[in-house]
Amino acid sequence: MIKLNNISKYYENKFIKTFVLRNINLEINEGEFISVMGPSGAGKSTLLYIIGMLDTASEGEYYFYDEPVHKMKEKKLTELHKSHIGFVFQQYHLIDELTVLENLETPLLYQKIKTSERKGMVADLLDRFNMVAKKDLFPNQLSGGQQQLVAIARAIITKPKLILADEPTGNLHSGQGKEIMELLKKLNDEGTTIIQVTHSEENAKYGNKIIKLNDGWIEK
Amino acid sequence: MIRSYLKIALRNIRLYKTYSSINIIGLTVGLATFFIMLLYVLYQISFDKYNKKIDDIYLLTSEIKIFNNSTAFCPLTLAAKLKEKYPEIENFARYSNEKTVIKYQDRVFEEKRCAFTDPGIFDILTLPAKLGKYPTAPDGDKWIVITESMAEKYFGSVEPCGKVLNLKCGKNEYDLTIIAVLKDIPETSTFSADFIVPITINPDFNAFLSPRMYPRFLTYVLLSHSADINGLNQKLGGFSDYSLIALDLKFHLFPVKDIYFHQGTMVDNIHFRHGNLSNVYIYSIAAILIFAISLITFLMLNIGRTSLRIKEIGIRKIIGALKRDLFYQIMIESLLITFMALLPAVILVQILLPQFTQLIGIKIYSEYFHSWMFVLLFVFVAVIVGTISGLYVWAYIFKLHPADILRRRNSSGSNKIYFRRILIAVPIIIFSGLIFSSITIFKQLLYFHDKDFGFNKEQLVFFTPDYERFNNDYYAFKNLLKSNPNIINISAGAILPGENSYSMIVDSAPGTASQVVSEILLADEDFIETLQIKMLSGQTFREFGVSDSSKVCIINESALKAMNLKSPLGQELYGYRIIGVTKDFIVHSLHTVVKPAIIRYNAKSISNIVIRIQPDNIINTIKYISENSKQYNNGKPMSFSFLDDRLDAMYCQETRFAEVFGIFTGLAISVACLGIFGMSLFLIQNRVKEIGIRKVLGASVKSLIALTLKDLLLTSVISTIITFPVAYYLINKWLQNFAYRISFDVWIFLLTTLFVMVIVIMTIGIQATRAALMNPVKSIRYE
Structure with a gap:
């Protein structure tokens, strides 16, 4: 599903190259649950953003379902990313001005899905996540765990093949964190590929493979 | 989709109440000023244009070389002589406006606008009849034509044609039969009349028939459309039958379409309403400047507000928004807020237009304002403003990378700071220029008032x-x-x-x-x-x-x-x-x-x-x-x-000018202050963390206030200094209108600078103080 060949990322600033990622070679198959670990500044998030097509690598090749992402125009990238990839963040990143229902609806609006179908999909998901009663609340009226639930619901509403989670439990207490991890596990069992960045050994265990990053290198 | 955009736009407006209201109020004032000025300018330049033949209508004038001046008074028999000699002249009408007393049964009124003229006037000017038929030569001199409103005033709903009015002018009295009623002459006409009567019954007419006399009568001349006006003027210059050679006097045709803005003594105030072209220029420039300030304010505040919403934009990108989607959203929001300002602006125009026109002594018909053309024009202006502001916001965000946004990598380089500083400087440059000019104008007026006339003018x-x-x-x-x-x-x-x-x-x-x-x-x-x-x-x-x-x-x-x-x-x-x-x-x-x-x-x-x-x-x-x-x-x-x-x-023109100018200056200052206040909210918000850290490190409140004020004060002083040469040049030009005028002292410059500083400090002082007094624990955790 995902193939990275010699991916590097650096920032150039007056003749000094600051490397974030160096020569990353990685292959991820459909249905895997990968945990990326490493100290702060190791390049974990950058790797996740590059895989998620929100950022581009400075060097190297990236194939997504055998399509060369590194050669794609921005419009194609956006299309690919919006139909195949869902994101979950440590800070939830919900739109504060929209209600739970509207937050869930927004990705579907951008996919140009018809109103009736859209309403059905949102209602299904609200039901599945037990949030029907909270659909008209705004994000700041919810607890952190509930916000993260909404964020995950929003990430999977377009039925993506790949979910990228950047420390999804980082801001939650352990009970809520566990709940979220269980949910991700369940999604993985249903066939969604998941890549998560985490600091917690315990959470990493939910995955079936652990990649350790240090100073931009993958530790073997 | 659009509904979702509108919804979030409205919620945003409600959420950032201060921003939004400053934004809307500022733009409302700017738009209202601009619209009023637009109406004023259109009114001024439309004078006499209601005449279908305006390009062929001239006024016969006499030029006297030695006075370096000309007069619109000509011998009464001249026009007929010229018409005989030069076939280009199709028609003429002599005209004078006199005070009369008009009586119908028990209704007696003193009428100031009674035109004594030739029937040719109905051919030359476009004066559509409502009732009856206009007189021709065989009708003799017992006729009178009245306007619609005079018909209403004297007869109410009774049919006026055929009724006899008694007209008293000086010592003479006539009974005249109404033969026609004309539609009211447009307000934008230099020719004005409520009554039109034959010139031959004017008590002065017979006394002034000599070719050596130049009585207070004007002569309108209609040329054929193909006439060569330069050639004809040349010929008239050589027409010596009547001219007083001793005074080097020559006849000349002056285009009627230029009368309204003509400067000089040729066109007498008693006969013609007069416009001042340089005032029209100055007022429009002032209005455009105010509009510019409000537009800049609008842009700055929109950017400020957008910068607080960058996270939302990043999220939207991540969950699948195309650039196009974001572009539409920004445009819709921008247009929405513009139209929220448009409505109060139109109401404001409605309320202020009568006051304004009274102040500058003109009368703009309100129907003028209600026509669909203007509605369209207003909407058009609003769309332009909304689009410009939307594009500006778009230019600010379209390059941002979602990854950068979400990881709070600050991408605003020093370039942008400079650009924003320029945006703050422009309103300050404009209003300091206006303050400088106002001070000078008021000083000149005071000088008039206190000037030694060479005699004691009191009591x-x-x-x-x-x-x-x-x-x-x-x-x-x-x-x-x-x-x-x-x-x-x-x-x-x-x-x-x-x-x-x-x-x-x-x-x-x-x-x-x-x-x-x-x-x-x-x-x-x-x-x-x-x-x-x-x-x-x-x-x-x-x-x-x-x-x-x-x-x-x-x-x-x-x-x-x-x-x-x-x-x-x-x-x-x-x-x-x-x-x-x-x-x-x-x-x-x-x-x-x-x-x-x-x-x-x-x-x-x-x-x-x-x-x-x-x-x-x-x-x-x-x-x-x-x-x-x-x-x-x-x-x-x-x-x-x-x-x-x-x-x-004698200085009422100048006094009026000073009043209008003062109002403009006040408006400019308030709009600019709104903008600077809004900008300071945004700038200080960006620095709250810095201020908090400095405070933890032991900075005093005083030094923190100075820190936030320093930049802006420096910008204002520099802006003021930039203003001076331009403002000095322009106001000096205005002063050239007067033979006796003030000289510039250093203190006018100092006072302006002081004024600007005080205004700027008052505007942002509260915000700066509040930021400096903030509990650092709170501000550092703000991120």
Whole structure:
């Protein structure tokens, strides 16, 4: 599903190259649950953003379902990313001005899905996540765990093949964190590929493979 | 999709209440100012354009070389002669506007706008008839045409055609039959009339038929469409049958479409409404500047607000928004907020338009404002504003990478800071320029008011008797008034200070060949004493002891110099012996320098009376004068005014200008302050963390306030300095209109700078102080 060949990322600033990622070679198959670990500044998030097509690598090749992402125009990238990839963040990143229902609806609006179908999909998901009663609340009226639930619901509403989670439990207490991890596990069992960045050994265990990053290198 | 955009836009407006209201109010004021100005300018430039043949209508004028001026008064028989000779002239109409009294049964009104003219006027100007048919030559001179509103005033709903009106003009009285009713003449017309009657019944008509006479009649001329106006003017220049060769006088056709903005004495104020083109320019520039300030404010605040919403934009990108989607969202939000300002702006225009037009002394019809053309225009302007602001916001965000946004990598480089500083500087440059100009204008007006006129203009009462036999009774009247101890002195004559009319004599100075243009004043023996004019040498008429037969005069200092007279006293000047020389005094207004003047002793031709009264008991004195003047004025009290009021009235154009300009300056300052306030909210919000850290490190509140104010104050001082050369250049141009004007002191510049600093400090001081007083624990955790 995902193939990275010699991916590097650096920032150039007056003749000094600051490397974030160096020569990353990685292959991820459909249905895997990968945990990326490493100290702060190791390049974990950058790797996740590059895989998620929100950022581009400075060097190297990236194939997504055998399509060369590194050669794609921005419009194609956006299309690919919006139909195949869902994101979950440590800070939830919900739109504060929209209600739970509207937050869930927004990705579907951008996919140009018809109103009736859209309403059905949102209602299904609200039901599945037990949030029907909270659909008209705004994000700041919810607890952190509930916000993260909404964020995950929003990430999977377009039925993506790949979910990228950047420390999804980082801001939650352990009970809520566990709940979220269980949910991700369940999604993985249903066939969604998941890549998560985490600091917690315990959470990493939910995955079936652990990649350790240090100073931009993958530790073997 | 659009519904979702609108929803989030409205929620955002509600969420950032302060931002949104500043944004909307600022733009509302800007749009309203712009719209009012637009209406004003369109009104001004539409004058006389209602005439379908406007490009072929001319006014016959006489140019007098030596006065370097021309007059619109021509001999009455001239037009017919010209028409005979030059086939390009299709038609003509002579015209004068007179005060009349019109009576129908028990309805009697004094009417000021009664046009005495030829039937040709109906062919030349576009004056559509509502009822009846316009007169032609065979209709004789017993007809009258009235306007719709006059028909309403005199007859109500009764059919007016065929009714007979009694018209009284001077001593003459006529019964005239209404043959037509015309639609009201547009407000934007230099030709104005409520009644149109044959010129031949004007009481002055027959008395002024001589070709040597230049009476107060205007002549409209209609040329054929193909006529060559330059060629015709050339031919008219050589038309010598009538011209007074001695004065080097030539006839000339002046386009009617240029009358409204024409400067100079050619077009008399009594006949024509007058526009001031430079005021139109200045007002429109001021309005555009205010609009620019409000637009910049709008842009700055939109960017400020967007910068707080960058996270949302990043999230939208991540969950699948294409650039196009974001572009639409930004445009819709921008247009929405613009239209939220448009509605109150239109209401504001509706409310303020009458006040504004009253202030500048014009009357813009409100139908003008309600026409769909203007609605369309307003919407168009709003769309443009909304689009510009949307594009600007778009340019700010479209390059941002979602990964950068979400990881709070600050991408705003120093370039952007400079650009924003320029955006703050522009409003300050504009309003400091306006403040500078306002101070100068008000100083000039004060100068007018306090200027030494060369005589004592206080406590002088000015009378214009309109009783024809008054000359004979003058001394009886004078003696009666002088018996009151509150009346210090009394003098009479023609062309006195405070009067608008001129009388000139052009002749060579004694003993030389050079021509001198001198003004002639006629006065009785107490003139110098009453006005308290300072003498340079010689005697006044009273000191000299004039008698009825004395042919003596007093000249002013300018005349002395212009004629280069070595020992003036005792010399003959144009038939009058010089007995004294006065210091220069101002006869007309401060717009022109004092001209050579000759005051001739003449107690026989009295058109004005000047009375000096005691400063105490003014009301009683006036009452006394008024009561006692009745018997010399057909039983009516004479109409009087204070001379200093009359002199001030000469500057009413300038006073009005200053008022309008002051209002503009006030508007500019308030809109700019709104913008600077909004910007400071945003800038300080960006620095809250920095301020918090500094505070933890031990910075004092004072130093923190200084820190936030420093940048903006520096920007304002630099902006003010940039303003000065431009503002100085422009205002100096305006000052050139006056022969007597103020000089620039350093303090005008200092005062402007001080003013700007105070305004800026007052605007952002509260925000800066609040930020500095904030609990650092809170501000550091803010991120």
